[in-house]
Amino acid sequence: MARLNDEVAALLDEYADLLTLTGGDAFRARAYTKAARAIAGHGADLAGLDGKGLREIPGVGKSVAEKVDEFRRTGAIQALTALRAQIPPGVREMTAVPGLGPRKALTLHRELGISTPAELRKAAEAGRLHDLPGFGGRTEQNILHGLDLLQQSSERTTLDVAFDVADEIVAALAKVRGCRDCAYAGSLRRFRETVGDLDILAAAEESGPLMDAFVALPLVTDGGEVIVSGPTKTSIRTARGLQVDLRVVPPDAWGAALLYFTGSKAHNIRLRTMAVKAGLKLSEYGLFDASTDAATEERIASATEDEVYAALGLPWIPPPLREDRGEIEAALEDRLPTLVTVDDLRGDLHLHTDLTDGIATLEEMLATCHARHYSYVAVTDHAPDLVMQRMTDEKMLAQRERLRELAGRYGRMRLLHGTELNIGPDGGVDWPAEFLDGFDLCVASIHSHFGASRDAQTRRLIRACENPHVNIIGHLTTRRLGRRGGIDADLDAVFAACARTGTALEINASPQRLDVNDELIRRAHQAGVHFSIDSDAHSTVQLDNPRYGVGQAQRAWLTPDAVINTWPWQRLKRFLDKDAKNAKGSEKAGSKPK
DNA sequence: GCCGTTTTCGGCCCGACTGTTTTCAGTCG
Structure with missing residues (x-):
């Protein structure tokens, strides 16, 4: 565990869950969840904070501060230990099953004595759940499915x-x-x-x-x-x-071993086959001349990866490409791509502040972006259709005004005012065109109606692309790794719409999403789509997310040119002006401009 | 448990969806 913050946040989260599971005050539980989130996303390390510094973290009051301090002094939290004694840990694990919350988990524990996910599976398979009040046949099936999902993710x-x-x-x-x-x-x-x-x-x-x-x-x-x-x-x-x-x-086998243990297996098999054809033998200990016998075998290369690849007639191949998806052929023909890197990113185009569900202020987020040496950054808080965020026109306009005031405060970093719109079931978005005109940039994402039909999802996404104010489609499939599969849609049709309308596709770099994945990036890239690698940060710590998104982009062979937030501002600005581009396109096509 | 130019008490993210019900509880974002 890297930071004390994460460790403490996990304990507070557990405490909140156990409070809920024991039927405690829901608001009290939520207070702990909130505090956990704030602590996990807090910039400063908890280890170096005094009592006053602790209380300055929003959501941390007397009680939480005391518990944090207790943990730092004794390595435990008494109140948490006491609750753990009341509820078997397996019951909390059960709430990780999608569709199963604290109330149902507690009912299962009290009525049937079920206290682990394994027992839950047995009981569900035996059909023992559907007679409980509030449970039925569908619930039983959903729990079984949820258990499958959980097992995959674990x-x-x-x-x-x-x-x-x-x-x-x-x-x-x-x-x-x-x-x-x-x-x-x-x-x-x-x-x-x-x-x-x-x-x-x-x-x-x-x-x-x-x-x-x-x-x-x-x-x-x-x-x-x-x-x-x-x-x-x-x-x-x-x-x-x-x-x-x-x-x-041994140190002299480092390169061969690193190559061998990096894989992938498919990549290694290709390399070994090449070695055999050249009268050589490749193992984790090195590249050898196969004609000599084992005792006297002559080592040709092994100290560095470079050396081993070179002995096989290849340039060094970046690890994200090593999947036997054409990288060997490309290497032989000297056409490996120059992959996009974190250092290529000039800005972040999707992040949240505490105006909606972020936990850091506008100023804190901007200061962290500035420290990352960005040339531009877009603040994209949630729009009103995600009702729980309570966004209003007034709040959004006030934020814009504040952002304009801050211009020049962070060196030459350009401050863009954006929003993350909700793509409604029919493809419409939160605000009318007149209001959307005021934004520098709009991300649009699906946050509801995940179960709509393939046709409906495809239509809704294409309509969003066709909206002249929508610049980026956020987390396209809406999957959560290990929690939820993606929506069903004709993604190739969506990619075609993105390319046609000049709408970028987000590579959402949150490690819980990584949406879209490397395969889809590759398909979209072939369809002529551009990408935006964004953090979707809800805290300053998460502004470091792009490294994960860049990894996926590299696996999909992306070069900087395909990624709009590696571009200089002037080029990005032209891209964001969809109207101008489409008017130009339609002039050529002879149809009427919008 | 936290918080406050509406509040030091009394609120606290609100609504949709699902599956179970026959008017609602639980879960989720």
């Missing part, structure tokens, strides 16, 4: 969590005496959208000290377990269920 870990753990381990092992090199490999290095386990690689003459340091890490000693432990490989499982494999190799 086997994969999102990138934010995976990077936190990987960074912590690499940092700790790199400091061990005799460690020449240490890095994460596997699907994390390839930036897959979620990872099953972590592969950590280290180079050292002697593996013992590294293995010892590994199993002594807090990640392992605090509720984790050692699965296997040997001289070249040790596997552990963290308390949160993430398996981590550490492999230690």
